Amino acid sequence: MVKRATIGDVAADAGVSTATVSRVLNGGAVTEATATRVWEAVARLEYTPNALTRGVFAGRSSTIGVVIRDLSSPFYLDLIRGIDEVAAANDSLVMLANTFRRVDREVAQVRTMDEQRVRGLIVTTGEATDGRTRRMAENGTPCVIIARSVLDAPPGMHSISLDNVEAGRLMAVHLAGCGRSSIGVVSSGRRTSQIERTAGLRRALADLGLPLPEDAVMVAETEDEVSGAVDALLIRGRDRGEPLDAIVCTTGRLTVAVHAALTARGIAIPGDIAFVTMDDFPWATALGITVIAQPSYQMGLKAGELVVDRPSGPVELVFTPTLVARTSCGERQGLIPYPGSSALPESPLVP
Amino acid sequence: MVKRATIGDVAADAGVSTATVSRVLNGGAVTEATATRVWEAVARLEYTPNALTRGVFAGRSSTIGVVIRDLSSPFYLDLIRGIDEVAAANDSLVMLANTFRRVDREVAQVRTMDEQRVRGLIVTTGEATDGRTRRMAENGTPCVIIARSVLDAPPGMHSISLDNVEAGRLMAVHLAGCGRSSIGVVSSGRRTSQIERTAGLRRALADLGLPLPEDAVMVAETEDEVSGAVDALLIRGRDRGEPLDAIVCTTGRLTVAVHAALTARGIAIPGDIAFVTMDDFPWATALGITVIAQPSYQMGLKAGELVVDRPSGPVELVFTPTLVARTSCGERQGLIPYPGSSALPESPLVP
DNA sequence: GCTTACTTTGTAACTAGTTACTGAAACTAG
DNA sequence: CTAGTTTCAGTAACTAGTTACAAAGTAAGC
Secondary structure, three states: OOOOOOHHHHHHHOOOOOHHHHHHHHHHOOHHHHHHHHHHHHHHHOOOOOHHHHHHHHOOOEEEEEEOOOOOOOOHHHHHHHHHHHHHOOOOEEEEOOOHHHHHHHHHHHHHHHHHOOEEEEEEEEOHHHHHHOOOOHHOEEEEEEEEHHHOOOOOEEEEEEEEHHHHHHHHHHEEEEEEEEEEEEEEOOOHHHHHHHHHHHHHHHOOOOOHHHHHHHEEEOOOHHHHHHHHHHHHHHOOOOOEEEEEEHHHHHHHHHHHHHHHOOOOOOOEEEEEEEEEOHHHHHOOEEHHHHHHHHHHHHHEEEEEEEHOOEEEEEEEEEEOOOOOOOOOOOOOOOOOOOOOOOOOOOO | OOOOHHHHHHHHHHHHHHHHHHHHOOOOOOEEEEEHHHHHHHHHOOOOOOOOHHHHOOOOOOOOEEEEEEOOHHHHHHHHHHHHHHHHHHHEEEEEEEEOOOOOHHHHHHHHHOOOOOOOEEOOOOOOOOOHHHHHHHHOOOOOEOOOOOOHHHOOOEEEOOHHHHHHHHHHHHHHOOOOEEEEEEEOOHHHHHHHHHHHHHHHHHOOOOOHHHHEEEEEHHHHHHHHHHHHHHHHHHOOOOOOOOEEEEHHHHHHHHHHHHHOOOOOOOOOOOOEEEEOOHHHHHHHOOEEEEHHHHHHHHHHHHHOOOOOOOEEEEEEEEOOOOOOOOOOOOOOOOOOOOOOOOOOOEE
């Protein structure tokens, strides 16, 4: 096992002091000749500076901590890509932790991030870490909370969120425009974002003369509960003599499960039931699923910038969702491809 | 901005030396009474030890570096989840970098990982970093290369890969079993994994009396090139009087694009053309796409273990792919759901 | 030629921890 | 009651860097 060269080895090799080497590396006042000798020694010894030691002196590391609830969602994926983009542009790295929706992990991983003295922390969870994140903010670590309502962001933290009420409104207007009236909702629970989306949906539907009763909203915490939730909505519609003609899913995480539950029952989309869900994803085009898209990449970019730029006061950013109309609500507009996929030219080459 | 408590502050508060605090924190010989006083001081001052300083002394940090070529692939996602699992179980964190398939980023990010003195490095790329990873291995940092052939793994590195020849063979046998004979391949280029998959496919097809000519394999580096590649395969089949009846995609990254190119031309799957591709994904069930699955989560787990357990010699692990038969090749077997999605019970509640 | 000013470099103290060594109690044994 | 051993805590040196300050060297001005 070969020992790594230290700044002292470089100094000895170049015949200067460690202070001079440090100055060459970080751009202090040095002679051209000295700098050349030092750089030659750096190359000869394959010296790689120790970022940990630098971090000790600077009081913080150069990495951006990101704690994600659920790495499997395309929303979070694009978010991370945005953060990583900013990190790479600032000689920084993303330190990633996935909580798998477990509170104990979340606490442990945010703590580890704190121990690592991350230059900033971006959290998409923040359910059990308010105390710690508040303290980190006090200690000068910019903390950004994502996808939680502005209203309940912990003090001292920046907040990046979606206009969830608007997301619900877009769904309502679109479904009504497609002639649907008996609407059921699959929601993932008590998170503020979920509540706001449902509230926005309900208010807009009411404005359109389509009330959304409490029991038309079913909660499914996990994918396993989706099937039962869909059943309950179907039964409810049948019992009232208003057969369900639309299902709204308020979280991208459950899109696959809701879609599977529908098709497993032989339900045609949009023939029997219209379907709208949250968050755009690569396969949505192929499946013709209409979605409410979040600008996730841009949100990641902004989150990264808040960490790097360290604005003085807490910043609150609310992004606006957009409706991507495909065919799952029976609309007759042109198809909208998932951004990033290639253009699909018409070809005369059908065999 | 509140200054963080240091070990010195804790020592002063508890009326002991820093050495004693360190012993309490790391489990040395101390009196019960002293330990209590120290822990009280830790709680009172909300002391969070500085992992950077610890890392300086230990010679390395406690984080696992992961450099990913393309974060959008579900394969890499599951891989990261596996690594993160091991990391979390070892009070470690994953330091993630996405290269976006750009070599300059890869070099910069592996370098940054080295500077961060990661306790181990897991790379899925390794195209331009052989020199550095070799040196890191010499310096005692376990380096794992994933998804590259064992044959060309850089010296000193562990290697985790898939039996790509077997993956190709599985595709060949399955397509032949479904009665397909005019097969076209969309490959993503010159990576060893791609070459091996194609070679395995070709050899197995030849054994079945179905030669795969060179020009039946089209390379598409990016999603934008897929459409043209599919066109070329269709033209080739038409010109020879052997209309294409199957398309193989040797990389999961291009699955969406190939599927989109097919459907955009009005081609029915499997009616007109059968379709097999690499890597299972959540929507594959809904779309009925037959795939060759890699045990990506297990591969991540193993990669993490190699970093944590630091075996002496270089380890080479080859995982076996499995065929997940759905409907895209015209097979008449039962549907196989994507693991992790809920069971889909038959329901009498179709409206 | 001497003073002043500026540039360049080295010394030593600093970051926040860990640990080898040392000495003082406390406990056990004869 | 003393000697030997063990336990516990402190001092100081160490990790790999950065930087304040001082010293030395060089150039310009008088």
